[in-house]
Amino acid sequence: MVNPVRNIVIVGGGTAGWLTAGVIAARHQGRIGAGGFTVTLVESPNIPIIGVGEGTWPTLRTTLSKIGVSETDFFRECDAAFKQGARFARWTTGAVDDGYYHPLMLPQGFGQVNLAPHWLAGDDGKSFCDAVCPQGHICDDGLAPKTIATPEFDAIANYAYHLDAGKFADFLRRHCCDVLGVRHVLADVQRVVQTESGDIAHLVTEQAGEIAGDLFVDCTGFKALLIGQTMGVRFKPLSDTLFCDTALAVQVPHADAHAPIASHTISTAQSAGWIWDIGLPTRRGTGYVFSSAHISDEDAERELRAYLGPIADGLDVRKIAINAGHRETFWRGNCVAVGLAAGFLEPLEASAIVLIELSAKLIAEQMPACREVMDVIASRFNATTHYRWGRIIDFLKLHYALTQRQDSDFWRDNQRPETMPDRLRELMLLWRHHSPWFHDEFDRVEEVFPPASYQYVLYGMRFRTEVDPAALAQDARAATRAMQENAAQTERLRGRLPRHRDLIEKICVGR
Incomplete structure (x- = not known):
């Protein structure tokens, strides 16, 4: 190999930087140290992380397991709670x-069977969720998705997490540095030096001098120091599709230390956007995501x-600008953008x-052996x-397009x-005539x-798909059995699962 790729430099910390560092370092543990493979994260000591993004997807369970962290430690150190989905109110x-x-x-x-047409053809008064899945009732009852006896990262009802983003980044930093061998450099990047071909050769930092690398990962957030300012990749705005461009965030204390914790995100539509409400053990994370073209900050x-x-009353509100869109390409030369440097839509x-996880996983799995093959891998990464x-x-x-609100x-405007x-x-x-299932419109594995x-x-939003009763006959019995089994499973789980806060407290005190 003429130019082997051995030194990975991640610029920027936060969730994007440290999650990427952890995924790459865990995947290439056998090469770190004796193998000459290094993962270095360069983080400014003077730039605070944005610290938003308290909701996750179930993929994070697999990610955390693969990088070798304990789910118990994660709960104890990240003010974490379980997330079993989202409830959309007034949409x-x-x-x-x-x-x-x-x-x-x-x-x-x-x-085995698509229950949507059978639910549409029926008229038993149940919501689609309740007819086919126990989780709505589990959330309504304030229950957890597992018991204290369930092994770490395993589920009785599928789940993700709510978490404190600042604490999560610090938790990942300690694990990456102490366990996975990631080198942490606290330094401000003053200049990015490029080769004649346009690749990044090295960083010039104020506190640590020059830092060279073979592959650079831009996790500098909206600043996009590497992919935008250095590599010149333009940003593609999407404000004509997704109107929300501002968020007002506020952290709300629980009424008391034993207040119930919702095990789902609550999203409540307002006049010009929606309010998120996320329950953590110590507080609620809330905020209003809205379109400044449709409402003033004050209103x-x-x-x-x-x-x-x-x-x-008396709580401070933090304003966060949202620039909906993403980079026109995500990997150029020997620089790849992850997290807010790649783009952001809305929460x-x-x-x-989950986009951070998927990008980090793809980089780690497709890690180019040498510079000569990097452009091929970059092309595949960009397409995916x-x-x-x-x-x-x-x-x-889709959430906005389906609304009936006038x-x-x-x-x-969202309905135009x-x-x-x-x-x-x-x-x-298509969905007016065919309910989504395993059709050609879903053609990727991930x-x-x-x-x-x-x-x-x-x-959930009252969309109607035309149903041909004759077409339902061939799997009518399977559908009836599945819905009956769902009803039985719902009752079993409602009687078996603990209260959400009770399980978190047991995890955190070790009982």
Whole structure:
């Protein structure tokens, strides 16, 4: 190999930097040290992390397990809680009783029978989620997705996590440095030096001098120091599709130390966006994501405080700008962007951290042996990553496109066909006649949102697919059995699972 790739330099910490460092270092443990392979993370001592993104996807369980951390330690050190999905309130009509779940469990028997047409043809008054999955009832009851006897990272009901992003980054840093052999350099990057070919040769830092590398990972957040400022990759805005460009965030204390903790994200639609509400053991993380073209900061803050009630009196609200979009390409030369440097859409459906995981996993698995093959791997990485971003954009816009709300310009504007991606418009036409399942529209192994997720949102928001009764006959018995089994499983789990806070307390005190 003329130019072997052995020195990986990650610029920027936070969740993106440390998760990427952990995934790469864990994958290449046998090469670190004696093998001459190094993973170095360069982090400014003067730039605080943004610290948002408290919701995750179930993929994080596998990621944490593979990098070798203890789930018990993770809960104790990251103020973590279980997440079993999301409840969307007032998204469809805006009425007080308007709400549905997007759970993390697949519909009963999903690989064998598509229950959506059978539910559509029936009329038993159950929501789609309750008819095919126990998790809505589990969340309503305030229950955890497992028991204290369930092994770490295993599930009775599928789950992800809610977490404190600042504590999580620090937790990962300690594990990466103490266990995985990642080199941590606290230094401010003053200059990025490139070769004649345009690759990055080395960084010039204030505190640590020159830092050379073979592959550089840009985790510098919205600054995009490497991929944007140095490599010149342009940013592709998506504000014509996703209107929300501002967030007002506030941390809310629990009413008391024993207050119940929701085991799902609560997303409540407002006049010009939506409010997230995430329960952690010590507090609630809340905020209003909105379009500044449709509401002023002052009116948005009034809506947020009205949602929270008197408990918000005296609490500071933090304003965060959102520039919806992503880089036109994600890997150029010997530089690849991960996290906010690659782009950001909005926190709906918690796609930020899962994109970090998937990118880090792909980099680690496809790690180029030498510079000579890097462009081939970069091309494959870019194709996969573009596909993932496109599908996330489709899925986020689906929530807005399905609304029936006519009470504000924000909701009316979101229903205009010209604001929807072409692929989404085509799928919505298809879904008028064919319920999403294992069809050609889901053609990748690692879909971020599987067809079940589309079903939960579509039918939670009262979308109708035409059903041919004659076509249901061939699997009617299988569908009936699956729904009966779901009803039985729901009752079993409601009687077996502990309260959410009770399980977290048992994990944290070691009993």
